Amino acid sequence: MKGIIKLLYKKIYNKLNYDVQKALLLNGKILSELNNNKQKIKSLDEVEFQVFSQRGEDGIIQYIINKIEIPNKIFIEFGVETYNESNTRFLLMNNNWSGLVIDGDFKNIKYIKEDFIYWKYDITAIQSFITRDNINELISCYTSQKDIGLLSVDIDGNDYWVWESINCINPRIVVCEYNSVFGPNKKVTVPYKSDFVRSKEHFSELYFGASLAAFCHLAEQKGYDFIGTSSAGVNAYFVRKDLSEPFMKYSALEGFNESANRDSKGRKGELIFLRHHERIQMINELNVFDIDTNQNVKIKDIL
Numbered sequence: 001m002k003g004i005i006k007l008l009y010k011k012i013y014n015k016l017n018y019d020v021q022k023a024l025l026l027n028g029k030i031l032s033e034l035n036n037n038k039q040k041i042k043s044l045d046e047v048e049f050q051v052f053s054q055r056g057e058d059g060i061i062q063y064i065i066n067k068i069e070i071p072n073k074i075f076i077e078f079g080v081e082t083y084n085e086s087n088t089r090f091l092l093m094n095n096n097w098s099g100l101v102i103d104g105d106f107k108n109i110k111y112i113k114e115d116f117i118y119w120k121y122d123i124t125a126i127q128s129f130i131t132r133d134n135i136n137e138l139i140s141c142y143t144s145q146k147d148i149g150l151l152s153v154d155i156d157g158n159d160y161w162v163w164e165s166i167n168c169i170n171p172r173i174v175v176c177e178y179n180s181v182f183g184p185n186k187k188v189t190v191p192y193k194s195d196f197v198r199s200k201e202h203f204s205e206l207y208f209g210a211s212l213a214a215f216c217h218l219a220e221q222k223g224y225d226f227i228g229t230s231s232a233g234v235n236a237y238f239v240r241k242d243l244s245e246p247f248m249k250y251s252a253l254e255g256f257n258e259s260a261n262r263d264s265k266g267r268k269g270e271l272i273f274l275r276h277h278e279r280i281q282m283i284n285e286l287n288v289f290d291i292d293t294n295q296n297v298k299i300k301d302i303l
Helices: 002-036 057-065 089-094 106-114 135-142 159-165 212-222 276-282
Strands: 074-078 098-103 123-127 150-153 173-177 224-229 235-240 287-290 295-298
Touching (some): 002 057, 002 089, 057 235, 074 135, 098 106, 106 123, 135 159, 159 173, 212 224, 212 235
Parallel strands (some): 074 098, 074 150, 098 123
Antiparallel strands (some): 173 235, 224 235
């Protein structure tokens, strides 16, 4: 009897979830059309909206893809967890792109494969802990197409080192989560560690990823222009230089936004809600890799 009730509950939940997502999609379509009518904007803030993304990423991505030509509508996103909140789900469902998503947790990938999107849309989900040594193989096993539409990097750790290592694709758009705790000026990242896990490296979970300046430096080396960040101070957006004419270009300092998130934790794992200027003190004894000097330095000595 309990099994029947559980199955019935699951069917009702899935139906409600599906109906909610249809409503969200319709709203997103309307907002996308409004964005498409905007020719020149001063900031990406003007086109933000959220359907499945963490903040305003859905709107920004829709704006970008409607300003440049994208012949191969393929995305790759890693660090997706259950994929309910992501940068590419709206692309998948609204624009009928195809894509690869990767996460290190088996349960997350199982969840994605049991979601209705897995049979209704062209998406491939792979379970793997991403390193700079395996990322090209993971991508190459999915596609041989180099000129894909979008790459989204968000693994809360070796993000800089992984993007630096990727050479099997040449995406037209790259979205990277940056760590605003590291500030707008210094080109720093956590030192590479193949088994880096944000929650294990420091109890505060403030020690991860790279600064915006570091990503802008890497983007320039890879042939991308920096066109801004989300107003919530989470993601940075880069467009390949051969396609970036429609967009304003910024330095890291000009485009920097502080993170609005207050998800810092105390020693017992409890949320302590530190504001932006308070966060750096929690991790100032830890090391970061200074890209300018090519060496590890203590955070308190450089930031």
